[in-house]
Amino acid sequence: MDGDRIKTFIKGFDDHLEGGIPRGHVVLLSGTPGTMKSTVAWNILWNNARQRDQKGMYLSLEQSERSLLDQMERFGLGLKGMEDRLSIVDLGTIRGEMARAQIESDKENWASVIKGIVGDAKEQKGLDILALDSLEAYELLFERTMTRNEMFHFFEWLRQLGVTVLLIAEMSPDSNRYSKYDEGFLADGILHLKLSEVSDVDVQRRIRCVKMRGTRHSPGFFNLLVDGQALAITKTILD
Ligand SMILES: Nc1ncnc2c1ncn2[C@@H]1O[C@H](COP(=O)(O)OP(=O)(O)O)[C@@H](O)[C@H]1O
Numbered sequence: 424m425d426g427d428r429i430k431t432f433i434k435g436f437d438d439h440l441e442g443g444i445p446r447g448h449v450v451l452l453s454g455t456p457g458t459m460k461s462t463v464a465w466n467i468l469w470n471n472a473r474q475r476d477q478k479g480m481y482l483s484l485e486q487s488e489r490s491l492l493d494q495m496e497r498f499g500l501g502l503k504g505m506e507d508r509l510s511i512v513d514l515g516t517i518r519g520e521m522a523r524a525q526i527e528s529d530k531e532n533w534a535s536v537i538k539g540i541v542g543d544a545k546e547q548k549g550l551d552i553l554a555l556d557s558l559e560a561y562e563l564l565f566e567r568t569m570t571r572n573e574m575f576h577f578f579e580w581l582r583q584l585g586v587t588v589l590l591i592a593e594m595s596p597d598s599n600r601y602s603k604y605d606e607g608f609l610a611d612g613i614l615h616l617k618l619s620e621v622s623d624v625d626v627q628r629r630i631r632c633v634k635m636r637g638t639r640h641s642p643g644f645f646n647l648l649v650d651g652q653a654l655a656i657t658k659t660i661l662d
């Protein structure tokens with residue numbers, strides 16, 4: 424039963440998700456800047472690679488590989504000894520791939536090159552979990568807004584990959600939408616991260632499962648804490 428789920432490895436949280444995210448789900452990880460979206464996604468990849476031998480790829484379209492690694496190494500979540508199971512692909516890697524294949528670095532080509540890199544990784548080495556950071560950065564590569572139709576097909580493509588996808592979506596501080604458009608209905612799950620002001624000086628990190636198809640989950644917010652190297656939840660009393 425457990426094998427059907429990808430654990431989030433956020434202590435306490437998996438118990439509220441019937442053990443984790445159902446395999447093959449496309450899940451939005453939504454929040455405003457600084458809510459630990461990247462950290463949560465990396466934690467899921469890192470722990471699944473380390474403890475479950477799951478293969479992961481972090482497609483980092485916002486941060487360079489170096490900057491992401493520096494950030495994660497600082498918290499003891501470096502790549503050392505796990506390079507066969509966990510990889511980071513950034514814009515530099517993608518540009519290099521385009522140059523190697525003599526593909527023009529044109530806005531029309533980005534999507535197919537990215538899809539090619541993910542597809543090849545899946546076929547050649549196997550891929551269990553893909554993190555895409557972020558949906559907004561992916562769209563920026565097109566230099567125009569994606570149509571609803573294109574977004575729909577992009578989700579279809581992600582789903583047919585047969586891997587579990589963590590899709591990071593930037594929320595705007597003045598909106599309750601989980602991403603810029605209506606991807607919420609296209610996604611199989613939504614995890615919402617937020618910073619909550621509990622007094623003039625105190626801000627707490629929160630996490631909640633808004634939606635998870637095929638799962639009985641609690642809809643409420645939990646406090647999200649860093650417990651040594653691990654992430655953990657506690658019940659939120661204040662709100
Ligand atoms: N293990 C940790 N312990 C303490 N602070 C952390 C930890 N992981 C991340 N942070 C801090 O949380 C903040 C937001 O992290 P990040 O994942 O980059 O957010 P987002 O991707 O949502 O913008 C950063 O300032 C980072 O330093």
Ligand SMILES: [Mg+2]
Nearest residue numbers: 460461462556
């Ligand atoms: Mg980030």
